[in-house]
Amino acid sequence: MNIILIGPPGAGKGTQARILEEERGMVQLSTGDMLREARTSGTELGKKVADIMDSGGLVTDDIVVGLIDEKLQSVNGDGFIFDGFPRTLTQAAALDDLLKANKKELGAVVEMQVDDDALVARITARSTCANCGEVYNDITRPIPDDGRCSTCGASDFRRRADDNEESLRTRLMEYYKKTAPLIGYYFHAGLLKPVNGLGEIDDVKGEIAASLGA
C-alpha cells in the first residue's frame, strides 16, 4: 500500500516513516531528505534551494515533483511512504497524475495531529545522527549515554539549520496556508486517517497501524 504522512514540521513523520520501513519493508520518499542530500553533495539544485530551505519557505512545486517523478521511475516497490510531499494542492494533483502513470494507487493519507506548543518544544530539541539520519530528541529520546547512535554506532550528531524558532514559525505558516488544505482534499477522496501524534513513539505507531487496518 502507498501512503502519505501529512502533518506540521515536528509531528514525527520522519520517525514513523523509518519505523514503517523497518517493520514493513516500505520505502520512504522524503523530499526534505532528497533536498538535504542535494545540498550536502553540492549540486546545482542543492545550491538553488539552500536559502529558501534555511528560511523555512517552500521550494517550487516543479523541483519537488521532479524529484518524486525520478524516484517513482527508479525505485522498485509497492509500499511507498510519501513524507513531506505533497505540500501544496498543485503537488497533490501532480502526485495523482504520477501515480496513475506508474499504475499505482494511494491507500491512505495519515494525518499526524500535534499542537503548536508541542511542535516548538520538539523541534528545538531535535538532533539527527550525521551518519544514518536516526532522529533523537533531548527530552523524549536523548542520545545514548555512551554518545553513540543506537542504530549505527556513529558519534557525530547534527541539528538541522532550519530547526530554530524563527524558521519554524515560517514553516508552520507555510503548513497552515499551503499544506493544511490537503487535509480537505484527501478527506474528500475518502483517504484521510487522522491520528494523535502527541503520544509516545510506540503509541503513535500503534495508532497508525490501526488506521491502516494492520
Ligand code: AMP
Ligand atoms: P522537511 O524535511 O520535510 O521538513 O523539509 C525541509 C525543507 O525542505 C522544507 O522546509 C522546504 O523548504 C523543503 N521541502 C521539502 N519538501 C518540500 C515540498 N514537498 N515542497 C516544497 N518544499 C519542500
